[in-house]
Amino acid sequence: MLKEVVESFFPDTGKYEIRPFGSGHINDTYKLDLSERNSYILQRINIKVFTDPWIIAETHLKIQQAIKGSNEGLSIPLLIPTAAGKLLYIDKQGNPWRMTTFISDSVTIEVVTENWQAFEAGNGFGWFVKSCNSLEVSDFREPIKDFHRLSFRLKQLNEAIALNRAGNLESVRNLVEFYKARESKLSKIEELVDAGKIPLRIVHNDTKINNLLFNNNKASTIIDLDTVGPGIIYYDYGDALRTTSNTSAEDEKDLEKVEFNIERFAAFTRGYLGQINPILTPSEKEYLYLGPVLMTYIMGIRFLADYLNGGIYYKTSYKEQNVNRSKTQKKLIESMESQETEMKEILNREFRNLDTG
Numbered sequence: 414m415l416k417e418v419v420e421s422f423f424p425d426t427g428k429y430e431i432r433p434f435g436s437g438h439i440n441d442t443y444k445l446d447l448s449e450r451n452s453y454i455l456q457r458i459n460i461k462v463f464t465d466p467w468i469i470a471e472t473h474l475k476i477q478q479a480i481k482g483s484n485e486g487l488s489i490p491l492l493i494p495t496a497a498g499k500l501l502y503i504d505k506q507g508n509p510w511r512m513t514t515f516i517s518d519s520v521t522i523e524v525v526t527e528n529w530q531a532f533e534a535g536n537g538f539g540w541f542v543k544s545c546n547s548l549e550v551s552d553f554r555e556p557i558k559d560f561h562r563l564s565f566r567l568k569q570l571n572e573a574i575a576l577n578r579a580g581n582l583e584s585v586r587n588l589v590e591f592y593k594a595r596e597s598k599l600s601k602i603e604e605l606v607d608a609g610k611i612p613l614r615i616v617h618n619d620t621k622i623n624n625l626l627f628n629n630n631k632a633s634t635i636i637d638l639d640t641v642g643p644g645i646i647y648y649d650y651g652d653a654l655r656t657t658s659n660t661s662a663e664d665e666k667d668l669e670k671v672e673f674n675i676e677r678f679a680a681f682t683r684g685y686l687g688q689i690n691p692i693l694t695p696s697e698k699e700y701l702y703l704g705p706v707l708m709t710y711i712m713g714i715r716f717l718a719d720y721l722n723g724g725i726y727y728k729t730s731y732k733e734q735n736v737n738r739s740k741t742q743k744k745l746i747e748s749m750e751s752q753e754t755e756m757k758e759i760l761n762r763e764f765r766n767l768d769t770g
């Protein structure tokens with residue numbers, strides 16, 4: 414199978430090496446070495462999740478165009494077409510494969526341990542949204558419909574509760590109650606979007622910290638562009654902070670170790686706003702503090718729904734992983750709630766500093 418795929422991109426290649434790579438929850442990623450200094454990333458796109466993979470490829474190309482000429486030391490992996498000139502190879506089973514350039518000597522971070530890493534993450538993800546600012550939102554299609562729409566994710570959770578497919582609902586009653594109690598506060602964002610008060614932009618939509626590559630201690634490459642498309646700024650700001658400011662792993666079992674670190678929040682925010690403050694509208698600024706809690710909540714209920722469904726969406730390496738992920742999101746939300754005043758103060762201070770030069 415892999416031979417067929419590799420040869421569709423590089424028909425004349427001689428010997429090569431290919432091995433699984435990375436730790437994403439959705440696609441299958443491989444590193445392909447044609448020679449010692451000539452490597453690529455080959456990915457099988459999960460078509461249960463991305464039902465129209467051509468949307469992803471077309472969007473990738475448009476983003477490539479948009480960032481051409483940017484000279485801030487940041488980039489994205491470039492698409493490598495097949496020998497037949499297509500952006501994807503569809504294998505005999507109907508699975509789509511995509512090849513991109515490999516970023517040599519890069520590292521990903523799973524858990525941030527230093528403030529500079531958070532600052533760099535803010536700078537990198539901020540650069541991405543700034544680079545997409547001139548794009549026409551209506552030229553882009555959503556690769557996953559209603560991906561971060563809260564009402565859609567709540568509907569999925571309610572269905573999972575009603576069906577209780579895995580028969581484990583009783584064991585997570587408290588968790589369900591926790592999330593249910595916060596529905597109305599967070600629904601406000603969707604109301605603002607629907608009322609046209611928060612603008613749609615082209616955003617990344619999956620800004621977890623390991624979707625950013627570092628080279629020489631600098632953010633260098635924004636990766637995992639599958640979800641790029643229309644969205645709001647809170648999706649990117651919020652999801653990035655959910656992971657950047659988490660003091661522990663996404664599925665940490667010892668909840669004592671899980672906290673939302675306010676110093677990382679401040680460092681990320683400084684890097685992020687340094688890039689995008691000039692393009693933000695007043696209403697986007699006003700509710701920015703809600704981004705982290707919104708996205709942590711959405712991930713918390715998605716992990717919980719997948720646990721109730723018996724683990725049909727996210728890759729898992731052990732049985733309780735989805736519920737552990739959901740419990741860490743709960744702990745992060747509690748930690749954010751107890752620091753809401755500080756978060757607002759930090760944001761206001763950064764806005765003031767940037768606006769007064």
Ligand code: ADP
Pocket residue numbers: 434435436437438439440441442454490513514515516517519521623624626636637638639
């Ligand atoms: P998933 O959608 O499954 O999360 P990603 O696109 O994020 O897949 O890739 C998984 C991992 O592979 C990343 O976390 C990173 O470690 C590595 N990776 C992906 N693309 C590249 C690249 N172009 N260069 C180097 N490493 C990469």
Ligand code: GN1
Pocket residue numbers: 436437438439440462619621624637640652663712
């Ligand atoms: C998935 O592909 P990956 O691992 O970067 C998911 C994100 C979640 C994330 C949680 C298409 O991201 O939405 O935030 O897991 N991607 C999709 O870790 O569902």
Ligand code: MG
Pocket residue numbers: 437438623624637
């Ligand atoms: Mg990823």
